[in-house]
Amino acid sequence: MKKIKKTKYLLLFLVIFSCADPSLDEQVFSNLSPSNFYNNAADGDAAVTAIYNALNRTISLWDFGLSSTVGASHPYFTSRVGWRIEWADYTTSSGNGLSLPRSWNPLYQGIFRANVAISELSTRTFEGDEENTRIQLIAEAQWLRAWCYFHLTQLFGNVPMPLEAAVSVETAKLAATPREAIYAQIIADLEAAEANLPIIRTVPNEIGRPNVGTAKFLLAKVYLTMAGAQVNDASKMALAHSKIKEVIDNASTYGYELLPSYADAIYIDNNSERVWGIQQTQAVEGQGTAGTFVWAGIGSPNGGVPRGQGHGGWTQEFYDLYEDTDTRRDVTMQYSYIHSTTGEETFFSGEPVENYGGDPYQATWGIPNNKYRDSDQGCCDGDPDIVYYRYSDALLMYAEAENSLNGPTATAYEYINMVRARAGASQLIPGSHTQEEFAELMFTERLLEFTFEMQELYDVRRLGKVQEVIEKAPLPVANGTVYRPDFEVWPIPNTEINANPNLEQNPGW
Structure with a gap:
């Protein structure tokens, strides 16, 4: 499928800092500091861009960060990779040195950079029109900080909450903040972002960055989460209901729509259904997704090049949940492949693939993922952006909140049916279900x-x-996992506990 690419904005912070005009030889760029930076909109934009670079690898499907959330929660996930099985059957530990720190560390790197940007930009005044840009950049950093804390508290529960740049190692060693206080800060940051972000992004190198609609969307999702089991604040459901309706009622203003094609919503970068995502590119090493390589359905036994690692896939039961007319199924899963030796269409039947192209590859780990695949990706850097929030989510969030508050009304059916109709799935009949x-x-x-x-x-x-x-x-059932309340949050990485005497491990871990 052809992918339409727009200008990428994810720049490497250090690359920005290392570029100097030869005519300015007297200025020492290696000594950049807050005292000689943050003097104009370009400086401020570089500082905020650095936040994205911190987050890129935790979301990338190569660095094993937040992609760990897939196997740890999906009722139809299977894998052959030991540490993904541990996530799925809840036998991982605080000593997990692979994916656990790679979820924790980049989020705090993003928070640290956001804190610096917010602190420094808040003490400056720019000239002319750049003053409005300064205010918008602060709001963008606040949105990103809220996004990071939203993930951290959902994953780990009570966590440290620095809101200022650490001036020493000791000042960085904070005790955990209660989840309720973290959510209060998240809401405060998002309300500030909602008030000061641009209504829509039209400049090519800004497309994809948060706008007012993005702030409203995330605020609604925060309220919906707070109304749920982790915080159990029922009063937030009405706030989620009204806030996400603001996004829906003003979708065209913010540049959002439900695309006619589900595949286009996934594969066309910066499309009008996308509320937010992390942009990827092959052009810069380490700035692309490795979805094709890591999640390849046919993997070599040692996980090496060229076929990939075969980290996991979906069960036949999940495949069968989709109606035959539902276009989401084949975008989400790759049910068959063309055999390199026979040239015939071959289905992922769970049997080993013998001598696929002359080597003993295997395809025994479920029906493989088909999202974020890049046909010309060699290993670790592919072009497909990581989709995080889409406008269809706004419609389903509203239907969920409507049902929670008022039962399965005609309105609730209307919004879920909008999403199903786009996919080619059958329409649900109003009045045919209990709440x-x-x-x-x-x-x-x-x-x-x-x-x-x-x-x-x-x-x-x-x-x-x-x-x-x-x-x-399938994995926790096969391994006999017995539920414990401790499983509602992840363990804090041992590296953090050992480095910070003020930080306590989550109970049971």
Whole structure:
């Protein structure tokens, strides 16, 4: 499928800092500091861009960061990779040195950079029109900081909450902040972002960055999460309901729409359904997704080049949840492949693939993921952007909140049916479900719509379904995992506990 690429804005901070005009030889760029930086909009933009670079690898499907949330929550996930199995069957530990720190560390790197940008830009005044840009950059950094804390508290519960740049190692050693206080700060940051971000992004190198609609969307998702099992504040459901309706009612103003094609919503970069995502590129090493390589359906036994690592896939039961007319199925999963030796279409039947192209490759780890695939990707850097939030999510969030507050009304059916109609799935008949049944339909619909968009774990936790998934998903069932309340949050990495005497491990880990 042809991918339409627009200008990438994710620049490497250090690259920006190392570029100097030869006519300015007397200025020492290696000694850049807050005292001689943050003097104009270009400086401020470089500082905020650095936040994105910190986040890129934790979201990338190569660096094993937040992609760990997929296997740890999906009721239809299977894998052959040891540490992904540990996530899926909840036998991982605080000593996990691979994916656990790679979820924790980049989020705090993003927070640190956001704190510096907010602090320094808040003490400056720019000239002319650049003053408005300064205010918008602060709002963007606040949105990004809120996004980081939103992930951290959902994943780990009570975590340290620095809001200022650390001036020494000792000042960085903070105790955990209660989750309620973290959510209060998240809301404050998002409200500030909502007030000061641009209404829409039209400048080519700014497309994809947060706008007012992005702030409203994330604020609604925060309220919806707070109304769920982790915080259990029922008063937030009405706030989620009204805030996401603001996004829907003003979608055209913010540049959002439900695209006619589900495939286009996934594969066309910077499309009008995308509320936010992390942009990827092959052009800069380390700035692309490795979705094709890591999640390849046919993997070599040692996980090496050229076929990939075969980290996991989906069960036949999940495949069968999709109706035959549902276009989301084949975008989400690759059910068959063309055999390199026979040239015939071959299905992922769970049997070993013998001598695929002359080597003993295997295809025994479920029906492979098909999102974020790049046909010309060699190994670790592919072009498809990582989709994080889409406008279809706004529609489903509203349907969920409507059902929670008022039951399965005609309005609730209308919004879920909009998403299903776009996919070619059958329409749900109003009045044919109880409130509880409709809630279950919403959970399944979110799996059908957003699988492998890293929403799964958060949905499972806020809906109080951790135990249900453990008792149903193939890997925890096969390994005899017994649910414990400790499983509602992840362990804090041992490296953080050992380095910070003020930080305590989550109970049970």
